[in-house]
Amino acid sequence: MLVAKDKVVAIDYTLKDSDGQILDQSEAGQPLSYLHGAGMIIEGLEAALEGKVADDEVQVIVEPSDGYGEFEEELRQQVPRSEFADIEDLAVGMQFRVNAEDDEFLVVTVVDVNDEEVTVDGNHQLAGVTLHFDVKVREIRDATEEEIEHGHPHGPGGHEH
Numbered sequence: 001m002l003v004a005k006d007k008v009v010a011i012d013y014t015l016k017d018s019d020g021q022i023l024d025q026s027e028a029g030q031p032l033s034y035l036h037g038a039g040m041i042i043e044g045l046e047a048a049l050e051g052k053v054a055d056d057e058v059q060v061i062v063e064p065s066d067g068y069g070e071f072e073e074e075l076r077q078q079v080p081r082s083e084f085a086d087i088e089d090l091a092v093g094m095q096f097r098v099n100a101e102d103d104e105f106l107v108v109t110v111v112d113v114n115d116e117e118v119t120v121d122g123n124h125q126l127a128g129v130t131l132h133f134d135v136k137v138r139e140i141r142d143a144t145e146e147e148i149e150h151g152h153p154h155g156p157g158g159h160e161h
């Protein structure tokens with residue numbers, strides 16, 4: 001069976017940056033299950049897995065523009081501390097949802113706090129990072145109609161309802 005649209009694929013993966021530092025990885029014996037063609041994983045990775053078979057190993061390098069986006073300086077902003085007056089123990093690393101254009105939300109992370117100002121960053125944590133994936137295909141199966149309808153796999157490693 002080949003990796004293709006509407007297949008549930010289980011993969012072991014390691015994600016590193018360009019310096020070889022591990023950013024994320026699946027636990028040993030607990031592969032990640034995803035529904036192929038549903039946009040659940042990074043597009044460049046999904047494209048590289050197309051047509052693979054179980055036990056294939058794939059190395060993929062995904063540029064920021066095809067990954068979590070370029071780092072945008074203007075998404076890093078300083079706002080008056082008073083805007084966070086009702087937040088207790090405001091600290092670096094806290095995340096907030098803020099209103100953005102077109103009724104959308106932007107998740108911002110506090111990256112600096114002083115007495116007058118708070119610096120928040122709306123970039124994804126991995127924005128500007130070139131992603132190096134090492135992937136091994138573990139298992140491929142047909143998705144059920146329900147899984148296709150939901151847009152995600154069920155069962156071990158998948159979505160639990």
Ligand SMILES: [Zn+2]
Nearest residue numbers: 150152154159
């Ligand atoms: Zn579901």
